[in-house]
C-alpha cells in the first residue's frame with residue numbers, strides 16, 4: 504500500500520460508501536478508502552483506490568473525508584482518536600440531535616464538519632438521478648465542489664444550520680417508511696381477501712399519484728394556518744381507519760398500525776378538529792409536542 508496524498512477519502516464501504524468511492528474514482532479523483540472490514544475494499548483497490556489502515560489515517564491522507572457508515576455511533580467509534588486539521592463530510596443517516604453532537608465532537612478536535620443527506624439509492628450515485636443535500640459551513644461546501652459533484656451533479660446546499668439536511672432526510676424517511684409500510688399492509692389485506700396482487704397494483708398506483716398535489720396543498724394550508732375540510736376531514740379519516748382496522752381483524756391481518764394511526768386522528772377529533780382537513784393533524788401534532 505502506498506501512502507501518497509489523495510484527493511478524497513471515503514470512510515465506510517457498505518453499498519452506499521462503495522458507490523461514493525466508485526464515483527470518485529470514475530471522476531478521476533485519487534481516492535483512499537477505509538472500512539472496518541477491509542476485504543470489502545478489494546474491487547475498489549482493483550480500480551486504483553488506496554486502502555488506509557484506519558479511519559484516522561484516511562482522514563490524514565486527503566483534504567476531505569466523506570464518511571458513510573451505518574449510523575453516528577459507528578462514525579464516532581471509527582473516528583476515535585482522529586484529530587484535525589481535517590475536513591469531514593458525513594453522508595450517513597441520523598437525526599438532528601446526532602448531527603449537533605457530531606458537529607460539536609468534530610469542533611473539539613479541530614475537524615471542520617459538513618453534514619449531508621443522500622435522498623436517492625446507491626445505484627444513482629454518480630448519475631443525474633442522484634440527489635444529495637448538504638448543510639453546515641458554506642466554505643467547506645464551496646471548497647470541495649469537484650469531489651461533491653462526482654457524487655451528484657447538482658449538490659444542494661441548504662444553509663449553514665448544520666442540522667437542516669438531516670431534518671429533511673428524517674421527514675422524507677418518515678413519509679417513505681409510512682407509505683411503503685402502508686403499501687405492504689394493503690397488499691396483505693388484498694391478498695388475504697383473495698385479490699390478485701397484479702390486479703390490485705393497478706389501483707394502488709393511483710393512490711400514490713395523489714400525493715404530489717396533496718403535499719403542495721398541505722404546505723399551503725400550513726402556511727395559511729387554515730385547514731379546509733375539503734375534500735376530506737379528520738373525522739372521515741378516523742371512520743375510514745376504523746373500517747380498515749375492522750377489515751384487517753376480520754381477515755386475521757395485524758391491525759396494529761391502523762389502531763396507532765387512528766389514535767392520532769382521534770386525539771385531533773376530540774380536540775375539536777374533526778371537520779378540518781388532514782393538514783390540521785400535522786399542526787396538531789407539532790402543537791401537542793410544544794405543550795408536553
Ligand SMILES: NC(=O)c1ccc[n+]([C@@H]2O[C@H](COP(=O)([O-])OP(=O)(O)OC[C@H]3O[C@@H](n4cnc5c(N)ncnc54)[C@H](OP(=O)(O)O)[C@@H]3O)[C@@H](O)[C@H]2O)c1
Nearest residue numbers: 515516517518519520539540572573577595596621624625
Ligand atoms: N444504501 C442506500 O441506498 C442508501 C441511501 C440513502 C442513504 N443511505 C445511508 O448511507 C449510510 C450507509 O448505508 P449503506 O447502505 O452503505 O450500508 P449500511 O449497512 O447502513 O452501513 C454499512 C457500513 O457501516 C459500517 N459499520 C457498521 N457498524 C460499524 C461500526 N460499529 N464501526 C465501524 N463501521 C461500521 C460497515 O462496516 P463493515 O463493512 O465492516 O460491516 C459498512 O461500512 C446509512 O446511514 C444509510 O442510511 C444509504
